[in-house]
Amino acid sequence: MSSASRFTSILKLIEGPQTLGKGPKFWSGFTVVLLAACAYPAFADSYDVGNNVYFFNWLFMAMGLSLIWGYGGALSFGQTAFFGVAGYAYGVLTINLGDAYGLTLLSLVLAVGLSALFAAILGYFLFFGRISGVFLGIVTLSVTLVLERFMAQTAGPEWAIGKARLNGFNGMGAMPSLTIPWPGGNIVLYPDVTLYYVTLALLLVCYLGLRILVNSRFGNVIVAIRENPMRAEMLGYDVRKYQLATFVIGSALAGLSGVLYTSWGNYITPASMGMTAASLPIVWVAVGGRTDLTTTIIGTLAVLMVFQSLTIYGSQYALIVMGTLLVITVLIAPRGIVIALISPFMRRKSKLEGER
Amino acid sequence: MAILETRQLNKHFGGLHVTGNVDFALQPGEMHCLIGPNGAGKSTFFKLILGEHLPDSGAILYDGEEITRAKPFERIRKGISVKFQVPGIFKELSVQQNLTIALQHHVAPEILQEEIDRLLEFLKLSQDRKQLAGNLSHGQKQWLEIGMAVALKPRLLLLDEPTAGMTPDETFATGEMLQELNREGMTLLAVEHDMAFVRQIAHQVTVLHFGKIFAQGTIDEITADERVAAIYLGEVDA
Numbered sequence: 184m185s186s187a188s189r190f191t192s193i194l195k196l197i198e199g200p201q202t203l204g205k206g207p208k209f210w211s212g213f214t215v216v217l218l219a220a221c222a223y224p225a226f227a228d229s230y231d232v233g234n235n236v237y238f239f240n241w242l243f244m245a246m247g248l249s250l251i252w253g254y255g256g257a258l259s260f261g262q263t264a265f266f267g268v269a270g271y272a273y274g275v276l277t278i279n280l281g282d283a284y285g286l287t288l289l290s291l292v293l294a295v296g297l298s299a300l301f302a303a304i305l306g307y308f309l310f311f312g313r314i315s316g317v318f319l320g321i322v323t324l325s326v327t328l329v330l331e332r333f334m335a336q337t338a339g340p341e342w343a344i345g346k347a348r349l350n351g352f353n354g355m356g357a358m359p360s361l362t363i364p365w366p367g368g369n370i371v372l373y374p375d376v377t378l379y380y381v382t383l384a385l386l387l388v389c390y391l392g393l394r395i396l397v398n399s400r401f402g403n404v405i406v407a408i409r410e411n412p413m414r415a416e417m418l419g420y421d422v423r424k425y426q427l428a429t430f431v432i433g434s435a436l437a438g439l440s441g442v443l444y445t446s447w448g449n450y451i452t453p454a455s456m457g458m459t460a461a462s463l464p465i466v467w468v469a470v471g472g473r474t475d476l477t478t479t480i481i482g483t484l485a486v487l488m489v490f491q492s493l494t495i496y497g498s499q500y501a502l503i504v505m506g507t508l509l510v511i512t513v514l515i516a517p518r519g520i521v522i523a524l525i526s527p528f529m530r531r532k533s534k535l536e537g538e539r
Numbered sequence: 540m541a542i543l544e545t546r547q548l549n550k551h552f553g554g555l556h557v558t559g560n561v562d563f564a565l566q567p568g569e570m571h572c573l574i575g576p577n578g579a580g581k582s583t584f585f586k587l588i589l590g591e592h593l594p595d596s597g598a599i600l601y602d603g604e605e606i607t608r609a610k611p612f613e614r615i616r617k618g619i620s621v622k623f624q625v626p627g628i629f630k631e632l633s634v635q636q637n638l639t640i641a642l643q644h645h646v647a648p649e650i651l652q653e654e655i656d657r658l659l660e661f662l663k664l665s666q667d668r669k670q671l672a673g674n675l676s677h678g679q680k681q682w683l684e685i686g687m688a689v690a691l692k693p694r695l696l697l698l699d700e701p702t703a704g705m706t707p708d709e710t711f712a713t714g715e716m717l718q719e720l721n722r723e724g725m726t727l728l729a730v731e732h733d734m735a736f737v738r739q740i741a742h743q744v745t746v747l748h749f750g751k752i753f754a755q756g757t758i759d760e761i762t763a764d765e766r767v768a769a770i771y772l773g774e775v776d777a
Contacts, residue, residue, distance in 0.1 A: 192648070200636050400643050407640045410629035417589070417627070418641050419615035419691060
């Protein structure tokens with residue numbers, strides 16, 4: 184196969200059995216939403232635009248959880264652990280290396296790489312130890328809580344890596360924002376319009392890349408493992424390797440969220456790995472519909488926005504609402520509210536046109 | 540040389556010996572049925588061959604090569620395939636996708652669809668390719684799983700009660716399917732309760748009782764054996 188036709192066949196995987204959105208209607212809608220997202224900064228105050236990058240920051244972690252849990256069937260409670268590891272790593276690296284010469288970008292890569300390495304080590308013991316189901320949730324939750332406890336007690340001056348003080352419960356701050364080296368002056372990605380576009384572009388790349396991944400042969404195997412791991416193994420697949428690879432990719436996406444969040448707010452605290460933080464991603468992706476990347480994104484954005492407004496007006500009650508929302512989802516629409524809303528339409532459509 | 544051989548195979552759970560010193564050999568091209576009363580150790584014997592359980596002692600050889608401690612997926616890659624008793628299909632995925640997953644790692648992408656069509660035809664599931672596997676009838680699910688097992692082009696196919704829950708017509712059709720596979724050179728080993736089905740397909744029958752090989756022979760020899768009738772067939776046929 185020539186490299187051009189290989190490229191086309193890879194591009195074709197952007198649609199497939201593992202993603203709901205397909206056909207001209209979906210892509211028209213997709214383009215409209217994307218154009219609206221691109222146009223938004225023109226109609227809004229740049230301060231608000233910068234603030235709202237906050238919502239985008241979490242979507243990488245949500246897509247990672249959709250991959251691990253929704254597609255792969257392994258409920259990881261540990262997304263925040265990788266978020267925190269990468270966030271702190273970015274802080275330590277950039278405080279020590281500074282923001283010149285694109286070193287913040289190198290730090291981003293290293294921090295995400297570190298969270299992936301951590302996921303690979305943890306995942307090795309989990310999946311090669313054949314830990315699954317609820318135990319996987321328990322172990323991953325424990326790991327994130329241990330990390331939170333550990334970071335919370337690093338207040339003393341002895342807890343410093345180079346110039347970077349870990350600062351215990353108060354969290355680590357004052358790390359430089361991501362900075363793109365540019366002829367005629369570095370572009371510093373403060374929470375502003377430029378950061379908005381960079382994050383949006385990154386989001387688009389990850390979303391489309393993941394669509395290709397889940398519709399590829401690899402994606403076929405991970406959904407097969409979700410459906411019936413024993414059957415998948417008895418078709419000759421080394422299930423453990425696929426599970427580990429999925430876990431590492433999904434966790435690295437959580438790491439990417441961690442870096443973007445830390446760079447956006449120049450701040451990271453142990454609470455980002457705590458019980459509340461660990462449970463929220465579960466709510467986001469469960470409510471939207473974890474078995475599809477698009478519904479995961481819609482659900483996550485919707486829940487985050489509701490949560491944000493509730494936090495402003497109702498403070499701690501917002502968490503109770505989140506809990507209730509999860510319970511309602513599990514009881515009424517276990518596959519996710521967005522999926523439940525669109526499925527009657529999908530069924531009618533598939534009757535009319537015939538499924539692919 | 541036997542395609543599958545077990546030597547002095549032992550497995551116990553606590554004090555319970557489920558297979559005791561099983562010496563078993565399966566010749567290439569054979570259709571062999573494993574029968575025996577409930578609790579005779581048939582399923583455990585299958586799980587030992589597949590590597591779901593590891594034996595306490597003894598050896599398993601596939602094509603002369605020892606596979607006693609090999610991982611299940613390694614055994615599959617050597618040419619063994621299995622159809623489980625409870626259909627082990629991917630319920631939330633379409634029939635087409637189920638077969639794709641079974642075929643994709645050894646069939647080139649250009650001929651994948653052709654292979655899927657051929658299998659669907661063989662399984663009488665051409666009309667149901669877009670259906671979610673979970674929506675198929677019980678018999679069709681069993682066929683789909685046979686198809687997935689066969690998709691690997693195994694030399695040895697293990698079938699754990701392939702006709703469980705099927706109507707007599709479906710059972711007969713399944714027998715014909717398996718005979719066709721056998722004519723193409725596949726060796727088959729099936730655990731089965733349905734004696735009509737055993738009569739339809741088996742060249743050789745092995746009776747397991749309390750984890751030991753109790754009798755071996757053709758179906759006529761086995762049914763004529765009064766000792767077997769006493770432990771098993773008698774109860775069933777009476």
